[in-house]
Amino acid sequence: MQLADRLDQLGTETAFAVSGAAAAWAAQGNRVYPFHLGDMNLATPPNIVDAMNAAIADGKTGYCPAAGIPAQREALAADIGAGRGMALGPEHIVVQPGGKPVITKFIQTLMNPGDGVLYPNPGYPIYESQIEYFGGRPLPYRYHETPTGFGIDLDQLRALAPRARLLIYNNLQNPLGCESSPEEMAEIARLAVEHDLQVLSDEAYFEMRYSGTSTSIASLPGMAERTVILYTFSKKFAMTGWRLGCAAAPAPIAEQIAKINTNDESCTTHFVQEAGVEALRDPSGAAVLLAELERRRDAAVGALAEIDGISVATPEATFYLFPNVTDAMARMGFDDVGDFATAALQQTGVSFCTRHHFGTAQPEETDHYIRLAYSGISVVDIEDGLGNLAAWVAST
Numbered sequence: 001m002q003l004a005d006r007l008d009q010l011g012t013e014t015a016f017a018v019s020g021a022a023a024a025w026a027a028q029g030n031r032v033y034p035f036h037l038g039d040m041n042l043a044t045p046p047n048i049v050d051a052m053n054a055a056i057a058d059g060k061t062g063y064c065p066a067a068g069i070p071a072q073r074e075a076l077a078a079d080i081g082a083g084r085g086m087a088l089g090p091e092h093i094v095v096q097p098g099g100k101p102v103i104t105k106f107i108q109t110l111m112n113p114g115d116g117v118l119y120p121n122p123g124y125p126i127y128e129s130q131i132e133y134f135g136g137r138p139l140p141y142r143y144h145e146t147p148t149g150f151g152i153d154l155d156q157l158r159a160l161a162p163r164a165r166l167l168i169y170n171n172l173q174n175p176l177g178c179e180s181s182p183e184e185m186a187e188i189a190r191l192a193v194e195h196d197l198q199v200l201s202d203e204a205y206f207e208m209r210y211s212g213t214s215t216s217i218a219s220l221p222g223m224a225e226r227t228v229i230l231y232t233f234s235k236k237f238a239m240t241g242w243r244l245g246c247a248a249a250p251a252p253i254a255e256q257i258a259k260i261n262t263n264d265e266s267c268t269t270h271f272v273q274e275a276g277v278e279a280l281r282d283p284s285g286a287a288v289l290l291a292e293l294e295r296r297r298d299a300a301v302g303a304l305a306e307i308d309g310i311s312v313a314t315p316e317a318t319f320y321l322f323p324n325v326t327d328a329m330a331r332m333g334f335d336d337v338g339d340f341a342t343a344a345l346q347q348t349g350v351s352f353c354t355r356h357h358f359g360t361a362q363p364e365e366t367d368h369y370i371r372l373a374y375s376g377i378s379v380v381d382i383e384d385g386l387g388n389l390a391a392w393v394a395s396t
């Protein structure tokens with residue numbers, strides 16, 4: 001069979017391979033503690049489920065406008081605008097089946113083959129995959145560890161920016177769990193304006209925070225007209241499988257993205273959008289979900305603090321931890337973080353991703369990191385699993 005050559009450029013989300021390994025281990029009768037996938041084992045709030053059922057009963061099961069139903073676009077414009085201090089109208093909103101399609105549609109709308117695209121590394125792996133698939137020039141930018149988490153290497157970003165046309169920025173970051181300081185964000189915006197970059201602001205975790213408030217880079221001077229915001233219902237409302245999100249973009253860009261919608265999926269499911277309108281009308285269920293996630297964060301950070309050779313900051317946002325395991329690995333005789341992860345699964349049942357699932361490591365990186373997602377595991381299991389991990393690290 002002859003497949004299209006361009007498929008050689010298409011990457012994937014290798015975290016799903018970790019799920020496969022965990023499932024295979026569980027199928028052999030072993031206990032698995034799932035810290036690998038950013039999915040959620042929490043129920044979608046009932047008012048949202050009820051609204052979807054009512055919409056189906058009401059016959060909202062056919063095609064609908066490619067850019068989204070008017071009520072959903074209006075509700076999203078009001079909500080996203082209010083949360084960011086921006087004046088947005090329905091003409092800025094293009095509804096999507098999830099947040100992920102915004103990544104590919106941003107690239108398809110604004111990138112020509114050969115254009116340089118800055119993107120975070122470690123970062124969400126779909127950025128690199130889509131840049132390469134559509135023939136762009138990947139320009140990964142790195143982070144450094146700080147006493148409170150991670151920060152962007154601004155010197156490297158300044159050096160790369162003249163070669164770029166697009167910038168992908170993920171504040172409240174997967175996998176690092178970190179957040180830009182106001183100074184860091186201002187400098188990134190300044191670089192975007194200076195080099196006339198088109199920006200994707202991936203705000204999948206904008207509201208997934210336990211203290212403080214989020215700022216969108218799109219709200220900084222000179223940024224609204226060059227920024228596409230990725231918004232998703234997936235995390236805030238525990239709706240990962242519903243597939244509902246949107247791009248919030250300057251109107252001419254939004255129009256082009258809507259044209260791609262028509263070509264790709266025609267429209268986002270009508271009754272799912274009706275449920276999305278209800279989610280924004282009464283978002284009280286989101287606070288309950290966030291309170292549970294905060295308990296899990298505290299349990300996970302507390303348990304990791306007991307493990308000699310593993311260090312981690314306490315993120316105020318997202319549901320990810322990115323512990324440095326360099327010392328534990330050295331003491332236990334591991335050179336490769338993938339081998340450490342495999343042994344951890346087999347010895348303790350704890351399943352997690354490593355730094356290598358989030359972009360190609362750069363040669364100067366010498367420390368080893370793992371990523372723990374606590375969105376799909378209860379407090380009791382967090383304590384059990386990480387207790388096992390602690391005992392294994394201490395005994396080896």
Ligand SMILES: Cc1ncc(COP(=O)(O)O)c(C=O)c1O
Pocket residue numbers: 038097098099100101124170173174202204232233234240244245
């Ligand atoms: C940084 C980031 N962006 C986008 C997404 C896509 O989310 P979804 O397509 O479920 O809305 C994710 C999902 O994990 C993510 O971590």
